[in-house]
Amino acid sequence: MTIPRTSRNIRPMHDMRFLRENLDGLKAQLGLRAGDVPWEDLRKLLQDRSNLMTQVEDLRHQLKTGSEEVGRLKREKQPADEAMARMKAVGDRIKEGEESLRLVDERVQDLALRIPNLPHQSVPVGPEAAANVEVRRWGMAPTLTFAPKPHWDLGEALGILDFERAAKIAGARFAVLTGLGAKLERALINYMLDLHTTTHGYREVLPPFMVNRAAMTGTGQLPKFEEDLFRLRDDDYLLIPTAEVPLTNLHREEIVTEAHLPIKYTAHTPCFRREAGSYGKDTRGLIRQHQFNKVELVAFAKPEDSYEELERLTAAAEAVLQGLGLHYRVMALCTGDMGFSAAKTYDLEVWLPSQKTFREISSCSNFEAFQARRASIRFRRANGKNDFLHTLNGSGLAVGRTLVAILENGQQADGSVLLPKALRSYMGGLERISKS
């Protein structure tokens, strides 16, 4: 089979010159996020790279002018042996220099690609989730006159969720949905896509579910998070952990025109995650699966508009929950809890009665130019200048978790589940899921 095309145009979040001149400032600004980047190694490598570059470019200049001289001599039928011998030597030195430069470059790339994004100034500072800030809350938790059941009990009793057989055919962290469960999942996907493509102005996309390494590097999954990804044994493809990867990479190595911005895409895809390191967490139920469905929102915006766009994108994700009448809150993630690539993130957390707590159901982020640099996505301004644009994305929503919320929040004393009105037309008019 084929080996996917990879790109050389992968840039870390900053260009080399900026890195060299601002390494200390960057490290300081990153604070807790500076983490496991070997800053001193990086500093030395950047200096080496700069020196080598000057040397090689100087030699190349000699070679160029020298070779032109040879050409001139030959045309004038003059002896050129001596000049040719000199240029041969210069050529050899260039080869050596280029080899050293290539090695240094590789190491700089690898280190620089591990530097996380800088948090936006509006992001609360803190070491971990406890420092996240609640921004707003919507709706009310349902008043249940009985002890709420977890969705796995509800689903198994209704005959629409089957974890045992999922373990038989695949393993732990997989689920089988049957009958009205499968239909409900499908209804949710359609409801979400319809909402985003009509009232929110997103263009629907159906992308590949496996991508090459260049794509994964562009959005920041590689090189640092390879152990979280499923990959194929015989081909260099990786299964997408989110539609963010194919959607954002749609415009990799492109220059889009300013008039087209913002560009907004939505897609439903399965998402595949190895969940390495989450052993023992959410082992029961649909909350944490190796494969789950998600409707994703991705936006490309001008830098000056991107934070406005983040609010709009978050509102679009919230609209899904509001349409379903689900109680939720919006959290601004603190510096220590944000993802590697994000400059600012809002999490939407939905109320789960059985756990008496809010659980993440969507994550909406502005990556600023972080992904755009890595993936080389630029736009041409009216004045003719090219500039990196800003990328954003958010779940709108995680479908499996939405199904969980609907089961748990809609549950009745008799074990049936009342469906939100907005979903009923997608369920053939059905109002309630009961044991059949």
Place this chain on the structure above:
RNA sequence: GGAGGGGUGGCUGAGUGGCCGAAAGCGCCGGUCUUGAAAACCGGAGUCGGGGCAACUCGACCGUGGGUUCGAAUCCCACCCCCUCCGCCA
């Protein structure tokens, strides 16, 4: 999987060893002309990186990587992608 054709600037497309970062056309930008526009004519314009306050200057880039050569878009090797035909297949 087999056979053949092809990848050059925003697009079309020329270019088989030096004067080619690359003809020409289209499109684009500026100007002349015009009441305005079109046409015509004149001029401009690639991307990335280094140096410089700047005018500017140096280097890289013709699918990707390697090789030959004083010198490669051009010759050689490998790979990737696209197209046509055959085979297989939902």
